[in-house]
Amino acid sequence: MGTGVGSGRKRSDSDTVVCTLDSTATRHFNRVPDKRYETSDFEVLRTVGTGSYSVVKLAIDKASGSPVVLKVMSKSLIIRKGQVEHIKNERAILALVKCQFIEQMKASFQTPISLFYVLEYIPGGELFKLLSDRSVLPEGEAVFYAAEIVCALRYLHSLKCVFRDLKPENVLIAADGHLKVADFGFAKVLRSEEKTFTLCGTPEYMAPEVIERGGHGLSTDWWQLGILIYEMLYATTPFTDPSPYQLYENIISKPVHYPTGSPVALSLLAGLLQKRHVDRFTEEEILKHPFFQTIDWTVAERKELRPPFVPQVTSPTDSSNFDTYNDSTQMGTAVYVDVFPEF
Numbered sequence: 001m002g003t004g005v006g007s008g009r010k011r012s013d014s015d016t017v018v019c020t021l022d023s024t025a026t027r028h029f030n031r032v033p034d035k036r037y038e039t040s041d042f043e044v045l046r047t048v049g050t051g052s053y054s055v056v057k058l059a060i061d062k063a064s065g066s067p068v069v070l071k072v073m074s075k076s077l078i079i080r081k082g083q084v085e086h087i088k089n090e091r092a093i094l095a096l097v098k099c100q101f102i103e104q105m106k107a108s109f110q111t112p113i114s115l116f117y118v119l120e121y122i123p124g125g126e127l128f129k130l131l132s133d134r135s136v137l138p139e140g141e142a143v144f145y146a147a148e149i150v151c152a153l154r155y156l157h158s159l160k161c162v163f164r165d166l167k168p169e170n171v172l173i174a175a176d177g178h179l180k181v182a183d184f185g186f187a188k189v190l191r192s193e194e195k196t197f198t199l200c201g202t203p204e205y206m207a208p209e210v211i212e213r214g215g216h217g218l219s220t221d222w223w224q225l226g227i228l229i230y231e232m233l234y235a236t237t238p239f240t241d242p243s244p245y246q247l248y249e250n251i252i253s254k255p256v257h258y259p260t261g262s263p264v265a266l267s268l269l270a271g272l273l274q275k276r277h278v279d280r281f282t283e284e285e286i287l288k289h290p291f292f293q294t295i296d297w298t299v300a301e302r303k304e305l306r307p308p309f310v311p312q313v314t315s316p317t318d319s320s321n322f323d324t325y326n327d328s329t330q331m332g333t334a335v336y337v338d339v340f341p342e343f
């Protein structure tokens with residue numbers, strides 16, 4: 001068994017492969033927040049998450065008294081790892097999106113050494129934690145989570161935005177039990193019919209066309225939805241292997257093994273996990289698939305489906321649904337201020 005909920009290990013930093021092969025400019029969106037923030041505007045409480053290039057801290061916005069999270073990224077690390085374009089895409093897309101199934105950015109700013117996003121705090125923890133606690137989900141519950149992710153992806157695809165990093169670690173549960181997709185580090189807005197070529201994402205969730213680098217588009221997200229539904233139902237991903245080389249081989253050529261499951265679940269997974277993206281289910285086929293027969297998509301879009309689980313959140317700053325981290329704060333000399341003028 002590899003990483004993921006079955007192994008209890010999050011696919012974090014080192015599992016995320018990045019190699020920038022294209023520098024195709026993404027359309028630039030500039031929605032400048034009304035207020036410029038600085039770190040003294042916040043009382044930092046504790047770290048609630050970490051990723052490849054970021055630390056995410058729960059904080060209080062002193063002016064409003066509301067909880068927020070600060071996603072903090074080191075400018076030098078981003079530049080050293082060739083992530084400047086990705087971060088600029090992430091900021092532009094976070095500023096653009098307004099959807100109740102997607103985490104909302106309130107502002108961004110920079111200090112001498114770091115870049116910051118100010119994001120709404122989503123206190124229910126990661127879908128990863130729910131899957132780790134429960135191992136597998138009953139199919140009816142998986143239908144709910146899959147449906148809300150479909151709502152988020154449909155919204156993004158309507159903006160021609162490919163998300164590219166769907167996995168339970170990047171899906172958060174709000175206090176009311178509804179989902180919010182987080183982490184736009186690999187998201188990109190495509191020009192009409194454009195394909196993109198960057199090998200990026202989390203290996204177990206990468207689609208064959210991403211690994212083969214022949215160009216990929218929006219349907220790569222539907223492959224990732226297939227892997228996520230598989231993981232919700234079976235507590236593992238279908239191509240997992242300790243060797244990264246073998247993992248990629250499996251994704252490209254190994255047939256999917258389905259341990260159990262209802263015929264409708266297997267039929268949806270078979271349609272999503274088509275190796276050739278042209279054979280994969282389209283959005284339209286997904287919406288009308290019998291796996292989602294209990295879902296009225298208008299009701300789902302209005303966030304009116306009943307969540308199967310409501311997390312325990314005892315106060316607005318309750319962070320008990322997140323792992324604990326060794327907190328540290330670094331300050332230093334100003335660097336690369338000119339590289340990120342949009343922050």
Ligand SMILES: Nc1ncnc2c1ncn2[C@@H]1O[C@H](COP(=O)(O)OP(=O)(O)O)[C@@H](O)[C@H]1O
Pocket residue numbers: 048049050051052053054055056069071103119120121122123126169170172182183184185
């Ligand atoms: N808005 C949020 N509210 C609560 N926790 C969050 C929020 N955004 C991110 N996190 C936590 O921080 C982790 C890392 O954030 P993410 O945006 O995924 O960073 P990275 O791009 O480095 O993976 C997430 O997996 C989640 O646990």
Ligand SMILES: [Mg+2]
Pocket residue numbers: 051169170183
């Ligand atoms: Mg992440």
